[in-house]
Amino acid sequence: MTRMTRRHFHPRQPDKSGLWLYGIHAVRAALDNPERKCRRCVLTEIAAENIGQASLRGVEVQIVGPDQVSRLLPPGAVHQGAALACEPLPRRDLDEIVAREGRKVIVVLDQITDPQNVGAILRSAAAFDATAVIVQDRHAPPESGALAKAASGALDLVPYIPVVNIARALEQLGEAGFWRIALGQDSGRSLADAMVPGDVALVLGSEGAGIRQLVRTRCDETASIPIGARMESLNVSNAAAIALYECRRGKN
Numbered sequence: 286m287t288r289m290t291r292r293h294f295h296p297r298q299p300d301k302s303g304l305w306l307y308g309i310h311a312v313r314a315a316l317d318n319p320e321r322k323c324r325r326c327v328l329t330e331i332a333a334e335n336i337g338q339a340s341l342r343g344v345e346v347q348i349v350g351p352d353q354v355s356r357l358l359p360p361g362a363v364h365q366g367a368a369l370a371c372e373p374l375p376r377r378d379l380d381e382i383v384a385r386e387g388r389k390v391i392v393v394l395d396q397i398t399d400p401q402n403v404g405a406i407l408r409s410a411a412a413f414d415a416t417a418v419i420v421q422d423r424h425a426p427p428e429s430g431a432l433a434k435a436a437s438g439a440l441d442l443v444p445y446i447p448v449v450n451i452a453r454a455l456e457q458l459g460e461a462g463f464w465r466i467a468l469g470q471d472s473g474r475s476l477a478d479a480m481v482p483g484d485v486a487l488v489l490g491s492e493g494a495g496i497r498q499l500v501r502t503r504c505d506e507t508a509s510i511p512i513g514a515r516m517e518s519l520n521v522s523n524a525a526a527i528a529l530y531e532c533r534r535g536k537n
Contacts (some may be wrong), residue, residue: 304422305357306433307364309335311322313513314438316340317371319451321441324341327354329366336367362430375445379454382417383461388484389416390532391458393465395451395490395498395500397521402424404435411439413529422447457501458486467496468528470518476531479508482488487528491520 302412306315313336315321320415322435326346333341333348354368380393395404403418403426410418424449426432433440457466463484468476487505490496501507510527512519 304371304373304428305368305430306360307354307368308434308437309365309367310368310432310438311433311436311440312336312369314339314441315371315433316344318374318441320374323369323410323429324372325370327357327368327370329354332366333363342439349389358407358430362437363434374441375469377417377446379417379419379446379448379457381459382444382446383463388482389463390414390484390529391416391463391486392418392525392529393451393455393458393488394418394420394425395397395485395496396421396487396494397423397491398424398426398430400429400523401435402438402520404432404440406525407432407436407439407443407445409522409526409529411442413526413533415443415529417444417446419446419448419451420452423448425461452499452503455486455500458484459503459505464506467501467507468509468524469495469501470509471507471508474508476508476510476528479506480532485532487525488530489521489525492518520523 306312309332311423316323317340323344326341326344327349328346329350329351333346351366354364357368358364391408392415394403394406395513407418428440428441459465463486464481465486465488467488488496488500510519
């Protein structure tokens with residue numbers, strides 16, 4: 286039973302082990318995720334209607350005005366009238382992901398630090414049924430409200446796996462039979478030609494430095510996305526979306 290209250294607002298934060306997620310899609314996805322421990326949902330009346338009673342069942346809900354939601358969040362957070370105090374997701378293990386049945390497509394991000402880009406990549410990963418997104422724990426955005434908002438709910442749909450060493454993770458994927466493709470603009474072979482019907486790891490690097498040499502040497506092949514001469518390169522999140530589409534389209 287959902288407990289919804291309208292009362293004088295006293296902003297209070299969750300304890301230091303928790304976090305605030307915000308935005309309609311991010312909050313709804315977190316509420317619908319059985320692995321997410323949710324504590325308290327602060328919503329405007331319109332946001333509560335948009336999220337729906339089914340998602341709000343079993344969580345404390347407080348109905349407030351938009352300005353009162355803003356007071357709980359970082360300055361400038363685009364919350365759409367929805368904020369959720371919750372626990373971070375349990376850390377996922379790469380062995381568990383590798384052992385899943387069926388064809389697997391894993392996105393590996395080499396030191397991509399912008400939460401907007403990583404969030405957009407998570408969103409594409411969810412849209413194209415990717416198995417997981419792997420990042421380097423010290424050079425990637427942590428789980429946060431900003432990341433969840435940029436991912437538009439995908440943070441609670443696609444396993445987001447920080448690892449200590451990207452090169453070692455790629456070695457593990459290779460040992461498990463994954464075909465590891467490094468995406469770069471310096472390859473004459475197109476991604477469509479490099480695709481295989483089995484398990485695939487798509488490796489993307491930062492827009493500035495690209496994929497580090499140590500990481501590239503752990504890949505089986507380097508491939509590129511052909512683009513017109515008027516543009517030098519694609520934004521990394523756009524490249525990820527195209528690569529994931531090609532991966533699903535090409536050789537299922």
